[in-house]
Amino acid sequence: MGEQSGSVAAPGGFEALDDAKINRFQLKIMFVSGMGFFTDAYDLFVIGIVVALLKTEWSLSTTQVSWLNSATLLASAVGAIVFGRVADILGRKRIYGYEVLILAIGALASAFAPNYTFLLICRVILGIGIGGDYPVSATIMSEYSGKQTRGRMVGLVFAMQGAGLIVGPLVASILLASGLSDDTTWRILLALGAIPGLAVFYLRRQIHETPRFALAGGAAEEAEAAIASATGRPAPPPGESSARVQGALEGFKTLATSRRMLLWLAGTAGGWALLDFCYYGNTISTPEILKLLNPHASELHNVLIQLAIFAVFAVPGYVVAILLLDKTGRKSIQVLGFAMMGLMFLLIGLIPGATTTAVTFILLYGVSYFFTEFGPNTTTFIYPAELFPVEVRTTGHGISAGAGKLGAFLGAFLFPAFLASSMGIRGAEVIAGVTAAAGLLLTVAVLPEPKGKSLEELSRAAYSAPELKLETAS
Numbered sequence: 001m002g003e004q005s006g007s008v009a010a011p012g013g014f015e016a017l018d019d020a021k022i023n024r025f026q027l028k029i030m031f032v033s034g035m036g037f038f039t040d041a042y043d044l045f046v047i048g049i050v051v052a053l054l055k056t057e058w059s060l061s062t063t064q065v066s067w068l069n070s071a072t073l074l075a076s077a078v079g080a081i082v083f084g085r086v087a088d089i090l091g092r093k094r095i096y097g098y099e100v101l102i103l104a105i106g107a108l109a110s111a112f113a114p115n116y117t118f119l120l121i122c123r124v125i126l127g128i129g130i131g132g133d134y135p136v137s138a139t140i141m142s143e144y145s146g147k148q149t150r151g152r153m154v155g156l157v158f159a160m161q162g163a164g165l166i167v168g169p170l171v172a173s174i175l176l177a178s179g180l181s182d183d184t185t186w187r188i189l190l191a192l193g194a195i196p197g198l199a200v201f202y203l204r205r206q207i208h209e210t211p212r213f214a215l216a217g218g219a220a221e222e223a224e225a226a227i228a229s230a231t232g233r234p235a236p237p238p239g240e241s242s243a244r245v246q247g248a249l250e251g252f253k254t255l256a257t258s259r260r261m262l263l264w265l266a267g268t269a270g271g272w273a274l275l276d277f278c279y280y281g282n283t284i285s286t287p288e289i290l291k292l293l294n295p296h297a298s299e300l301h302n303v304l305i306q307l308a309i310f311a312v313f314a315v316p317g318y319v320v321a322i323l324l325l326d327k328t329g330r331k332s333i334q335v336l337g338f339a340m341m342g343l344m345f346l347l348i349g350l351i352p353g354a355t356t357t358a359v360t361f362i363l364l365y366g367v368s369y370f371f372t373e374f375g376p377n378t379t380t381f382i383y384p385a386e387l388f389p390v391e392v393r394t395t396g397h398g399i400s401a402g403a404g405k406l407g408a409f410l411g412a413f414l415f416p417a418f419l420a421s422s423m424g425i426r427g428a429e430v431i432a433g434v435t436a437a438a439g440l441l442l443t444v445a446v447l448p449e450p451k452g453k454s455l456e457e458l459s460r461a462a463y464s465a466p467e468l469k470l471e472t473a474s
Contacts, residue, residue: 016231018454020146022153025229029144030153032207033137034160035200036100040130041164042070043107043193045283046432047123049172049187049303052287059180062420070125070412071120073276077405079131084398087136088251088391091213092143096136097204100197100458103129111191129197131405134381135397137166142385143393147454151325151382158381159318166315169307176300182205201348212390212455246445251395255388257423261396264387266401267446271334272380273407273441278341278432279372279410282365288419291360305362313366317373329451330379334443336385337375342436344368349430376439380404389459 020026043356051068060068079099086095106126113119137157147152171192175185255261284288286309292303323334326463344364348354354361380400388396418428448457 001233002191013213014227014454014456016227017144019117020363023231024148025231026141026144026153029141029207030156032200032203033141034138034157035196036103036133036160037158037266038098038160038164038192039103039196041131041167042191042196043103043126043130043164045165046168046172046189046193046278048284048287049306050170050189050292052184052299052302053186060116062114062416066413066416067120068116068123069416070409072123072130073280073405073409073412075124075133075451076131076400077409079128080134080401080405080413081131082393082398083132084129084135084396085248085251086351087139087394087398088378089248091209092136092140092211092394093207095132096140097201097205099129099132099136100204101129102132104194104197104201107193107197107323108191126193127405131401134329135384135394136402137389138381138385138397139394140207140210142382143212143390143455147452149326149453150403151330152322154382154385155318155322155378157323159322159373159379161377162310162315162318163275166307169303169310172303173300173307177407182247182443197403198461208353211407213313216390217235227425251392253397258462260464261388261392263446264448264462265384265396265399267442268380268384268387269403269441271376271383271439271447272400272404272440274435275338275372275376275380276404277411277435278345279377279411280314280408281428282368282417282432284412285415285419287423288416292357292419292425293361309362309366309369313369314373317370317375318378321378324374325378325382326451329449330343330382331373331420331443331447331449333441334376334379334383334447337377337379338436338440338443339372340371341368342440344371344432345429345433349426376443380392383447383450386453386455387448387458387462387463 014126035444040455047069051060051065054068055065058064076323077100081093083099106122106124106129110119110122110126138154141154141157142150168189172185172189175188180188206227208226214226255265286306287302290297290305294302300361324333344367348361348364348368351360356365384397384400415428418431419425421427448461453461
């Protein structure tokens with residue numbers, strides 16, 4: 001596409017959407033999109049519990065544990081980049097829903113795994129679907145939201161992850177307490193991960209193409225109809241545009257040749273990668289961390305502790321983020337989150353008694369989760385759905401999410417090795433603390449504040465000279 005898409009050239013065309021209050025249509029989009037993230041969180045994090053059960057049953061080595069913990073994340077990086085690019089070429093609607101279908105196939109098949117290799121392959125299939133969900137769901141919600149509530153709505157989609165964090169350990173606790181065998185328990189846990197995705201597949205296939213993408217592709221009438229559906233009132237055609245099909249590599253070239261967009265991409269992708277290294281490294285290895293803290297505790301005891309950490313600290317973090325995203329702004333929340341995460345990790349690593357006294361550890365570890373959710377775990381998902389122009393929005397988000405999942409892969413793969421080495425918990429948390437500090441510095445250096453700006457204003461800023469600073473909205 002040329003330097004400016006039709007939507008950018010017609011800044012007043014989306015006023016009805018920009019000024020819209022939260023309504024039933026937007027809430028429906030939020031729910032349908034958010035159920036994918038409920039599923040993603042459940043499937044990604046329940047593997048830590050499953051591996052704890054399989055470690056003895058299948059006599060898994062540390063390397064095999066690392067691959068089971070992390071293979072899904074590596075695959076999700078590929079899924080995010082591929083689905084992100086395809087959604088900018090074919091449209092959001094054209095592919096929406098198929099990512100959760102892939103996810104469900106991987107989840108169901110993994111429940112019947114007869115051996116380690118089969119399970120690993122199924123987790124890779126699952127990961128491709130999970131990765132594909134990130135750019136498409138975030139962008140659809142962003143392109144349908146009003147500019148004053150966009151952070152809240154996109155944040156709500158992602159906050160459904162919090163429910164997945166709770167449901168996984170909760171179901172595991174019930175199954176472990178029921179007296180079922182470990183083999184039956186882990187298979188049921190994995191199979192249940194397919195249900196939410198299958199439940200919303202049909203609903204996703206019914207969603208209109210977003211008006212911004214429709215107009216960019218020359219479908220002014222479709223854009224008008226989508227705006228009318230989203231706002232509940234007729235809207236005039238947003239403007240004129242000529243249809244143009246993008247080449248497969250064109251979006252990557254657009255991002256690479258624009259100094260401002262490339263700088264923003266470094267911020268969104270780099271910040272996400274640094275966050276996910278800490279977040280997934282810790283979260284997936286939490287059962288192992290708790291086992292090291294109390295070697296004689298039962299599996300059920302440790303799962304209940306994990307559930308309590310998520311319920312008491314992580315979920316409130318999501319809630320506070322949703323309440324403040326459109327008031328405080330994305331950048332300040334991300335900076336604060338990285339700062340407090342890093343501080344908590346360093347305190348765990350540097351205070352000698354932090355890993356020998358359970359209450360001290362759980363308090364510091366829990367506070368880190370609060371500021372992860374009320375911080376970069378939410379904002380890194382929102383940022384790329386806002387900053388990039390419509391013709392490269394899912395491409396930019398897919399690259400950012402892919403970078404995040406590469407960071408997550410490294411964290412999930414390396415943390416078991418850290419924990420099994422002489423470094424132990426303290427060494428692993430010091431590394432996580434330094435990584436969070438790097439995320440803070442990157443955020444301060446390169447990311448703008450998109451709060452209160454329309455997507456078209458942000459698009460014009462993306463195409464402007466890098467010397468022109470994007471002002472912070474009041």
